[in-house]
Amino acid sequence: MIAFQKFNTQFNFAFIDESTKREIRRKLLKAICIPGYQVPYSSPEMPIARGWGTGGLHVTLSLIGRQDVFKIIDQGSDASVNACNLRDFVRRTTDCRTTFDTREATLIQSRHRITEETLSEHQILVFQVPQPEPLRGVERYERKTREMHGEADYAKMWVSLYESYVKYGDIMEGAGYPVKVNERYIMSPSPIPRWDVPNLNHSQCLFLFGAGREKRLYAVPPHTTVTPLEFEDVRFRTEKFPGIRCAMSGAEGAFMDELYGEDTTSRHVVNDSDFLDKLLANDEPPRWENPYLREVLDGLDG
Amino acid sequence: MVRETAYDEVFDSQRHFRIIMDSMARPGKLNRLHDVVIHPPPEINPASALVGLALLNADVSCFSPADAEAVAAYFVANTASRLQPAAEADFLFLRGDAASGALAQAKTGTLAYPDTGAFVVIDVVQLSKQPVADALVLRLAGPGVPGEETVFVRGLNADLLAAIRDKNAEYPLGVDAILTDQEDRILCLPRSNRFSFG
Structure with missing residues (x-):
């Protein structure tokens, strides 16, 4: 053989x-x-x-x-x-x-x-x-971006965020x-x-x-301190899902997927599958603590 | 020269790496590295030897001072690591009571590639979260530390800490230190740490 x-x-x-x-x-x-x-x-x-x-x-x-x-x-x-x-x-x-x-x-x-x-x-x-x-996105050569990181020279990055604001009225990232x-x-x-x-x-x-x-x-x-890039007058914002409930659990205040059916209707479902499973089992898992999420969750209570 | 046979290159190094990584991510936390019986030369703490066995291989070089040549020979025999002078070595194995001469020469990397800075493994007598007699008080702050942590270090020459601080003054250039004691505790001082001592 x-x-x-x-x-x-x-x-x-x-x-x-x-x-x-x-x-x-x-x-x-x-x-x-x-x-x-x-x-x-x-x-x-x-x-x-x-x-x-x-x-x-x-x-x-x-x-x-x-x-x-x-x-x-x-x-x-x-x-x-x-x-x-x-x-x-x-x-x-x-x-x-x-x-x-x-x-x-x-x-x-x-x-x-x-x-x-x-x-x-x-x-x-x-x-x-x-x-x-x-x-x-602002510098194509690796040698140059290494240098920019080494010198903490992030001017081009800030300019690109500013340009985004000027063109579209928001930071589009x-x-x-x-x-x-x-x-x-x-x-x-x-x-x-x-x-x-x-x-x-x-x-x-x-x-x-x-x-x-x-x-x-x-x-x-x-x-460790991790801060999203933002300007004093143009702040970082997270996604909002106002008035949107999960079609499976009825929950609000989580990151949602938008799913389309065959008849072109759409529904939203909680994106994190384990989190969704726990919500369906009435097991309330501990959430992250951050001011953006707090604001969303407080809005729901009101 | 002892060739380690009880050390499992796959599973012991994995477990020890996870402990070292935990210490590096949480400066001020004391972990222990001690579940394998090895036979390092008397000039080095067993925990330091385990750090070497977990991280060294033929791709990197190591250094030990002239009065501890057995340490270098031990790592060459067991990890196939190369010997290099202090100014070029990737890993420096130093004693806590030594002068800061070798440490002052250690590589700190370049601005484009700060990761080429050296690891410095330093043997001290005792690391403790509780106050101990004639110990240095080391206060750590920075990434990985919630607020401030205090560690008491016995058997460490303050000149070495001063040399580390000088090395790390131009962050991101710098050296990353791992302290071990005679009871197999380890404490990490990454270059991002803003520590003070006295």
């Missing part, structure tokens, strides 16, 4: 080889030491294409141990294609327990959302980042609203909605960001 030998080798625990894991781990430590700074890293080959969550996966796989309980969400959902496939991959290469329950998870990988439920100091949230460079971390680096929070951005500020948990295609890692440690 002819055996197919070429790829018939054992893979390491958590897929990535130990030497590369160490490299990623050292870079993660540096990312934590310099909050908001983008650390270049090796971005090794994975069995999925770069740009499909490899950055998050590199971070997850270098962190994960046998005791971890792993959760992964894609745009708030535990059940979409990206989440299911990456969950399956992590489970098969580590044999870790996986969960949908935000409270139970110790390590959460996310594509473009922060959970509606608050995260504790025992949890780590890993983001998949498509474009880590917030200045790319939607998902991935630029933030300043620890009063030093401007950082892209990955394309999370504005709704989630204030939750980065002084959190209990550690946030790690991995951009596989762009080969960059960065981090926001707990208890």
Whole structure:
């Protein structure tokens, strides 16, 4: 019998080889030491294409141990294609327990959302980042953006926000609203909605960001100041869903998806699937504390 | 030279890295690194040796002072890390009672790539959240610290802390320090930390 030998080798625990894991781990430590700074890293080959969550996966796989309980969400959902496939991959290469329950998870990988439920100091949230460079829109060369970050020269960024206001009457950045971390680096929070951005500020948990295609890692440690860019007279605002209730739970005051039916009617449903499940089970999960969310929730009571 | 055999390169290094990362993300928190029996040379705290075993490999270089050559030899044998002078090494393993000469030479990175600054692992006698006799009082503030944390450090030359502060004065340039004590506690001082001591 002819055996197919070429790829018939054992893979390491958590897929990535130990030497590369160490490299990623050292870079993660540096990312934590310099909050908001983008650390270049090796971005090794994975069995999925770069740009499909490899950055998050590199971070997850270098962190994960046998005791971890792993959760992964894609745009708030535990059940979409990206989440299911990456969950399956992590489970098969580590044999870790996986969960949908935000409270139970110790390590959460996310594509473009922060959970509606608050995260504790025992949890780590890993983001998949498509474009880590917030200045790319105003400066195309990496060499130049590095220099701008090094010198904290963010004039072009401020001008672009101002121009946006002059042209459209508002700062038009939607998902991935630029933030300043620890009063030093401007950082892209990955394309999370504005709704989630204030939750980065002084959190209990550690946030790690991995951009596989762009080969960059960065981090926001707990208890770190993260402020969205705003002017004295043009303030940062989050999305509002005035008068909109979730069609499944009847809830208000959460980030909503707009779903269209076959008859072109639309309805809104809470975006975070685990949060929705808990609302349907009448289990009130603890929320984040931030002034923007407080304002929304206070408005509901009135 | 002892070749470590009990140390599990996959699972021990993963667990220890998570502890080091937790300390780095929360300066002022004392964690412990002590669940593996290893046989480092007497010149180094076992917890410092575990930090080295968790993070070093052939891609990075390490340095230990001339009076602790066994430490460097230990890491070369166990991690395949390279030896380099203090001014070029990625990891410096220093004693808390040493002068600040080697530390003053450590790499701090460049403005475009501040992550090329060195890690400095320093052995002290005791780290404690409770006051202890003849200890330095270290007050930490900055990212990862809710308000201010106080740690009492015994067996650390104040010149080393002054040297770290000088190194980190031009943030984001700087060095990132990991302090370990003889009871396997670790404390991290990332360059983003604004600490004072006395």
